[in-house]
Amino acid sequence: MIKILMKAPVVLVLFVTAVGQLVVADERLGVSTLEDMQRRQAIVAAQTGSTETHQPERIIVVKDPSVISDDQPSQIEQKVSNALDPVSLEEEIQQQTVQSSLELFGYEMFSGNAATFTPISGAPVPQDYVIGPGDTFTIQAYSAADVQYTLTVTREGMILVPEAGAISVSGLTFDEAKGVISKTIESQRIGIKTVVTLSELRSIQVMLVGEVVQPGSYAVSGFSTLINALISSSGIKRTGSLRNIQVKRGGKVIASMDLYKLLLNGDDSANVYLRQGDLIFVPPIGATVGIAGDVLRPAIYEIRQERTVGQVLRLAGDLLPTANKAQAQIERVSNAGLYTLLQADLAKHGKGIEVKNGDLIRVLPILDKMDDVVLLSGHVLTPGGYQWRKKMNIADLISSTNILRQGAEFDVAMVQRENRRDKRTEVIYFNLGEALANKASDSNIRLQPRDQVIIFNTHSARAEQLSRVVLKMKREATADSPVKSIEFKGFLRHPGVYPLQPGTRLLDMINNVGGLESGVDQDYALLARTDLSTDRLYFVQISLREALRAKNGDHNPMLQSKDKIYLFDKDMNRSELINDPVERIKRETGFGEIAPVVQVSGAVFHPGTYPMVPGMRVKDLVKAAGGMKEEAYGIAATLSRQVLLDNEFSRTDSLSISLTRKGHLLETTDLILHPKDHLVLREKPEWVEKPKHVTIEGEVIYPGSYRIDKRESLCSLVQRVGGFTEDAYLFGSVFLRESVRKKEQKALDRMFDQLERLAADVHVSQGVEKDQKMPKDQSAEDVFRVLKQLSPEKAPGRMVIDMEEAVTHCDEVSDVVLEDGDRIIVPKVQDEVSVIGQVYFPTSHKYRSGRAALDYIGLSGGTKELAQHEHAYIVQANGEVMSVRSKASTWGWFMSPSNVKVTPGSTVYVPLSVDRINGRESFATWVDIFYKNTIGVAAMINLIK
Amino acid sequence: MMSNNSLLHLLKPLGLALVVLHSVGCVSLERLVKVPAQPELATVKSYNTELHRQSIHLFNPIPLDSRVAHLSLEPRVKNLFFLVDQSSVMSGQFRGVETRFYAREMVRRFAQTMPDQSYSGALLKYDQQPNPRRQELLVTNFTADDVEQALGSPGSMEQIESDSLATALDKVSELISRVEGSSAVILITSWSQIDKAVEHAVMRMRQRSSFEGGMGIVDSKPESMPWQGSRSGVCLYTLGIGNRLSRTRLETVDSCGYSVAANKVAQPRDMTHFVQSVLYKGPADTDGDGIYDYRDRCPDTSAGRIVDFSGCLRFVTSEGGNFK
Known part of the structure; x- marks a missing residue:
């Protein structure tokens, strides 16, 4: 018995077959099966006569780790998994290569490690096993008394059975020997039954010579076949032939084995049992042919009776489905001693080509390219590849609108096509709705294999959807054939870069990118075209109105590569949009030229710089x-x-363009523009951009908001509002003006600013006798806090007017010209005078004509201790402010310098003496602040009432 | 300076040209002409002797003829009237030159520059001095040479005797109303002359030439004269002598003509530009494609087609095959 370790499963199966199913190895467990163990147990028990169970000998088939990990997908698996990817028309560049190395076929059979070569003891002996010296029989005889003999065949070929004599068994088969032994014993000893088994096999000596790894004499089990012997001797060298292994016995070749038959067909008829003294001869390898590429078993094969490529292919397991039958190559050493290449069409006569020793057959893979397929993509429910048929058209591919998704664009769809001739990508736009509705229409275009139909939708960015197409076309572009794409900018639903179908006119292309939007400027659109021969940019002014009128006219031109189309609406900033190309035009202008740009400013909707097109006129x-x-x-x-005078000296002329009149002496809007002209459109004189409104409130007949003309005066306004009511207190009228308010506010803010800075300066300066002027415990924070509290109210913006004078005289001296936003408040007659500030009892008093300012202060309890009564002042009802010390009252009715007459509705204010609060150096500023602040308050008092 | 000149006058007459050149160099007057370094270019022929005595200003005219032919300029006016102020207001000096002479010199330069062609019109001078000849003003045909001659003997110029420039302008208006076709009036005076009365006179002139005839004019004087009007149109150009700043008091929107300081157009190329703008509209464009004829390589483009800068069709492809 030969126990072997095997490398390849194929070989394992083969060998198990060869040995006669002695070992049924469970690969997963690595142990022999239960049935096998029981049988072996029985045999052992028969030999030894004991019934004790032997520990079963495990036959562990150790797998070579390299084999276990070698689970890479086979070539077929790889190709199938590639094909499982979604259908794509993308082509990858294929190298025309095959495997980088080839091995000789069949030799790996011997690469397994056959070190453990102990005979298998428990296997049944083949019936045709020839008994020879050294075999050991176990004979059990049972009758009255059981006896068991273990007898070895002697060198003479006999066994010496006690009480029966010598029995010659050599040369008999096991079956015959069994019969002879039983017969002889049973005939000599009456009544006895015998069981004959072969307990130990003899070893035989065989000789291995020729192209084997380790030639020499080997002692192998008597059961050994030719292959057992080859494997146990580490096999055949790569220089040895697998196809003509000879077994010589007694000088004659008794068997000649072709291992290929075994490996390829499972034919082991030549695998003879070896006998003592057999000689195994492995001759050198014969002619070989390599075969590589898309065949099942790329390898180098030894050829014997194979003569043609077809036969070699059969050795290699034939072609893979992905093999390119038409384009096989045979590399051959020619008679002249050079390599040549034969092209063989394996689908036709190629298989009949004779092979020669040393040939290398390359079977290249087919082109990895989907053909006879059309691709549907975009806004559809079932995107993907579809079978292409002859005479297939759009309606055949999109059999019903059901496969379109909601919102699919019916007006336009696109076919992306590969030009079969020049291998460039082309696009064809078509009307999907028409193609589906009317199968006979031109839109229902005939599809070609590998076309890609792209369905758009109405809402999402179309240019993005096509960006891959454009990119592809861009990559295909050369200097001779620039990228066939155009760009739309401006007022479109789907601006962006689009592939161009040659021969498309502007309007069709606009339709393809979503159509004209309503509100587009039909009189002005720009086509920026690059002159493909000089690569310079020029503009064409397009009138869409004209284009719509004459579909074949100049204003609906055929588009060409690199065109850019600018569409405008009423709102967008045109100059910004066309800034880039205009700048480019300027850049491209060389010496002796003037950049063809013109400028317009003034009362037009989109002032700015525009490209000058040939023949451009003012209009x-x-x-x-x-x-x-x-x-x-x-x-x-x-x-x-x-x-330009004399082409070099620049002057600027100013031409007056008559926009309406047509005189032959006048320059009209038909004037032809020159480059760099600048048109200025003026505004209408005294144009009222924003209507002006004033508000009049209070004691007028029709108060409210009034729209005023330019230079309308207060007097005319009062007439329009119907005059005053009986209660109107004209003297106390408040006139608020926005421009005045702003001015006041600014003055106030500036004053506070200065004060703040001053406070900071004072705080950090050393100063003379600073301690006395400013208490030490007063920090900067305090100062600023006070400032914050003092921050002024909004300046009221009151303008002191003499309403009575204005409305009665209505002349240039007394009247007031109104401004936008003026607010006039005519209060009711007021008969109180308020006293606020540092008095003991700030309150209001009934106006009496006899009383003056100091009287009212007296009526309010007089000034407080902290008051600064010499700075007390009066805010008169008309907004005028005067100090009580004023020597010149505007009224002129003052009694004494210190006792100014007050008017009804006025406010007397007695300020705080700042000196008493702190030692601020600039108390005057403080007073000013208080003063201004309170004027604001006092002025507003009237408004509140 | 004069002494320097008189001293040099004692030298050989051959040195005259050098004297002139020298004077150009040292006089700090405005250098209207760049005197070329090579004396043969500034030939004696181009020197006007009159100029030499009065001033060192040179004028090397760039005549318009070749330009008119090359650009095929379209004439703007048929009649040309010069009104040269020679009144006592002009008795002063401007940049070392007598103002009266300066005014005449402007006309001369205009005439030297204008194309060799006959214009109908008149070369008039305005002076408070009584006109010795007292003849009726006439519209004649004149050429550049005639102007030159008339300027050579100021006495032979047609004179408008008037007490104010405004009245003189009215008389020009009268003349204009008699001629056919549009007229250009070139008024050469001092800026200080232009007052309200002149402004009104210009307005009258404009209105008169833009309305049908037969309207009356209300004047401060009791006699109102019936005015003959014409719709031929007038362009008034004012050349003011006085300072560099141009005045626009006589210009209104929507009217033809402009005013400019005389010294701004005194140089040859400026004068050429001025004359061109007075006499010519611009290059002709017969096929109306917006490309001037002189650069139009396809001079008969049909209307409404888009052309390129050479005046040929922009989209040739649409003309071929596809244009139905």
Whole structure:
């Protein structure tokens, strides 16, 4: 018995077959099966006569670790898994290569480690086993008394049975020997029954010579076959032939084995049992042919009777399905001693080509390219590949609208096509709705294999969807054939870069990118075209209105590569949009040229710089700028023109353009523009951009908001509001003006600013006798806190007017010209005088004509200790402020310098003496602050009432 | 300076040209002409002797003829009237030159620059001095040479005897109303002359040439004269002598003509530009494609087509095959 360790499962199976199913190895457990163990046990028990169970000998088939890990997917698996990817028309570059190395076929059979070569003891003896000297029989005889003999065949070929004599068994088969032994014993000893088994096999000597790894004489088990012997002797060298292994016995070749038959067909008819003295001869390898590429078993094969490529292919397990039958190559050493290459079409006569020793057959894979397929992509429910048929068209592919997703664009869809001739990507736009509705229409285009139909949707960015197509086309572009793409910018639903179908006109292309939006400027659109021969940019001014009128006219031109189309609406910033190309035009302008740009400013919708197109006139520029605004002065505009005298000396001419009149002496809007012209459209004189409103409230007949004309006066306003009511207190009228308020506010803010800085300065300065002026415990924080509290109210913006004078005289001296936002409040007659501030009892008093300021202060209990009565002042009802010490009252009715007459509705204010609070150096500023602040308050008092 | 000149006058007459050149160098007057270094370029022929005595200003005219032919300029006006102020207001000096002479010199330069062609119109001077000849003002045909001649003997110029420039302008208006076609009036005076009365006179002139005839004019004087009007149109150009700053008091929007300081157009190329703008509109464009004829390589483009800068069709492809 030969126990072997095997490397490849194939070989394992083969060998098990060869040995005669002696070992049924469970690969997973690595142990023999239960049935096998029981049988072996029985045999052992028969031999030894004991019934004790032997520990079963485990036959562990140790797998080579390298084999276990070698579970890489086979070539077929790889190819199938590639094919499982979604259908794609992308092509990858394929190298025309095959395997980088080839091995000789079949030799790995011997690479297994056959070190443990002990005979298998428990296997049944083959019936045709020839008994020879050395075999040991176990004979059990049982009758009256059981006896057991263990007898070895002598060198003479006999066994010496006690009480029966010598029995010649050599040369008999096991079966015959059994019969002879039993017969002889049973005939000589009456009544006895015998059981004959072979307990130990003899060893035989065989000789291995030729191209084997370790030639020499081997002692192998008597059961050994040719292959056992080869494997046990580490096998055949790679220089040895697998196809003509000879077994010589007694000088004659008794068997010639072709291992390929065994390996490829499982035919082991030549695997003879070896006998003592057999000689195994492995001749050198014969002719070989390598085969690589897409065949089942790429390897180097030894050829014997194979003569043609087809036969070699059969050795290699034939072609894989992915093999390119038409393009096999045979590399051959020619008679001249050079390598040559034969092209063989394996589908036709290629299989019949004769092979020669040393040939290498390369079977290249087919092109990894999907053909006869069309791809549907985009906004559909079932995107993917579809079978292409002859005469297939769009309606066949999209059999029903059900496969389109909600919101699919019916007006336009695209076919991306590979030009079969020049291998460039092309696109065809078509009307999907028409193609589906009318199968006979032009839109229902005929599909070609590998077409890709892209369905758009109405809402998402279309250019993005096509970016891959554009990118592909960009990659295919060369200097001779620039990228066939165009760009849309501006007022479109789906601006962006689109592939161009040659021969498409502007409007069709606009339709393809989502159509014209309503509100697009039909009079002005720009086509920025790159001259493909000079690569310079130029502009064409397009009138969409004209294009819609004449579909084949100049304004609906055929588009060409690299075109950029700018569409505008009323709102967008045109200059910004076309800034890039305009700048480019400027950059491209060389010496001796003037950049073809013109400028427009003033009362147009989109002032800015525009490209000058050939033949451009003033009216075209006005159109480009979106037209004149309502406030534009329609009679004349000014055109500044740069003139070159003697081509070098620049002058600026100013031309007056008549916008309405047509005189032959006048420059009209038909004037042809020159580069760098600048058109200025004026505004209408005295144009009222924003209507002006004033508000009049209080004691007037019709109070409310009034719209005023330019230079309308208070007097005329009062007439419009119907005059005053009986209760109106004209003297106390409050006139608030925004511009005045702003001015006041600014003055106030500035004053506070200065004060703040001053406070800080004072705080950090050393100062003379500073301690006396400022208490030590007063920190900067305190100062600023006080400042914060003092921050002024909003300045009221009151303007002191003499209402009575204004409305009665209505002349230039007394009247007031109104401004936008003026607010006039005519209060009711007031007969109180308020006294606030540092008095003991701040309150209001009934106005009496006899009383003056100091009287009212007296009525309020007089000034407090902290009061600064010499700084007391009066805010009169009309907003005028005067100190009680004022020597010149505007009224002139004062009694004494210190006792100013007050008017009804006025406020007397007695300020705080700042000196008493702290030692601030600049108390005057403080007073000023208080003063201003309280004026604000006092002025507002009237409003509140 | 004069002494320097008189001293040099004693030298050989051959040195005259050098004297002139020298004077150009040292006089700090405005250098209107760059005197070329090579004396043969500033030939004696181009020197006007009159100029030499009065001033060192040179004028090397750049005539318009070749330009007119090359650019095929379209004429703007048919009639040309010069009104040169020679009144006592002009008795002063401007940059070392007598103002009266300066005014005449401007006309001369204009005439030297203008194309060799006959214009109808008149070369008028305005002076408070009584006109010795007292003849009726006439519209004649004149050429550049005639102007030159008339300027050579100031006495032979047609004179408007008037007490104010405004009245003189009215008389020009009268003349204009008699001629056919549009007229250009070139008024050469001092800026200080332009007052309200002149402004009104200009307005009258403009209105008169833009309305149908037969309207009356209300004047402060009791006699109102019936005015003959014409719709031929007038362009008024004012050349003011006085300072560099141009005045626009006589210009209104929507009217033809402009005013400019005389010294701004005194140089040859400036004068050429000025004359061109007075007499010519601009290069002709017969096929109306917006490309001037002189650079139009396809001079008969049909209307409404888009052209390129050479005046040929921009989209040739649409003309071929596909254009139905």
